[in-house]
Amino acid sequence: IENVTPQEAFTLIQENQTNPDFAIIDVRTPEEFAEGHIEDSVIIDYYSDTFRDDINQLDKSKMYLIYCHGGNRSGKARDIMAGLGFQEVYNMLGGIVEWNAEGLPTTK
16 A cells, blocks of 8 residues: 555556556546546545445455545545555555646546
8 A cells, every 4th residue: 555656656557457456446526537537447436425335345455546636535545445454555646636737648
């Protein structure tokens, strides 16, 4: 369980494009997600009443990259995931704001 820069996150995504045990989780709201997100990411809204339960249903042995708008929610999500027993979680520092600032690709 560790923090990564957007560039490290991009490399992680590139290296795991064909890995079925790798998932990208966007913990922003559906409205934020619709404005643009990292390709192939899945939304699990941090502010949802069911967030903890939704996260807990994921396979804890898989590898996850998590991100949000600026890094605050994903940092909290990382801590929740660690507490739930997840083994390999990468939290992208700076969120989608920093990702966009570095000119990395998003989709709608």
